[in-house]
Amino acid sequence: MAKKYYSTKIVGIGGEVEKFTSLVKMLVIFDDSMVLPELREFSVLHSGNKLSDVIKPGDVLKIADAEFKILKVGNEVNNNIKSLGHIVIKFNDDREDLLEGSIHVEDKPIPKFRIGDEISIFEGSSEALAGKTAIVIGEDKTLCAAVTLILNDNGARIVEDEDADIIVKVN
Structure with missing residues (x-):
């Protein structure tokens, strides 16, 4: 099995998350203790933010049972996840201009989020072999x-x- 180097648990889901992710194909995650009040309604909140490696293209983002290959990683993603527990995830294959704090993953159906689900990142794409x-x-x-x-x-x-x-x- 590929090495898991990031994991956290969903502890809250803003009231606008489902509508926001379906309209703009983007997910905002924040550590529950660090989220700005104006972003809470649009964010998936998590706790237990554990990062032990550098997030990079080719790795696999897993949300509950859904897996997404990471295509691009902004320059500030690793700093933001360590300091704020924050990432913006864009679900698209077009590899458009990348914001410093976002990652782009492959364009696949976005799962429904549930409290208690794990968000994790695995090294390489071998998780897809399971x-x-x-x-x-x-x-x-x-x-x-x-x-x-x-x-x-x-x-x-x-x-x-x-x-x-x-x-x-x-x-």
Whole structure:
């Protein structure tokens, strides 16, 4: 499984969050103790802000059970999350101009937020392998074994069937 380096729990949901995220495809999160009063209604509030690495493109944002590949990271995101527990998440693939305190993730359906849900970030995109089937084909048995181990360690189930979700051919 990929390394989880950020996690926090949702403790509050502003009354305008659902409408705001559906209209502008953007989510504002703030540590419950740091949110400005004028932003509370538009923010998902959290506590237990734990960041142990640097947020970077290619990593995976997970909100409850929904996963999003991180495409771009603004220069102030890591400082803001440490000092304010604050990130602006834009759900879009167009990679438009990036604000300093925002991250852009892939454009997929935005989940409904619930108190108690976890927001987390995982290193790399291997979290997306969880539950997938994979087969590794090739002559070099040592290399095939190494690739199989990596896939398996990252959540893929190795099968002998070429109808697998993922087929890796090793030369």
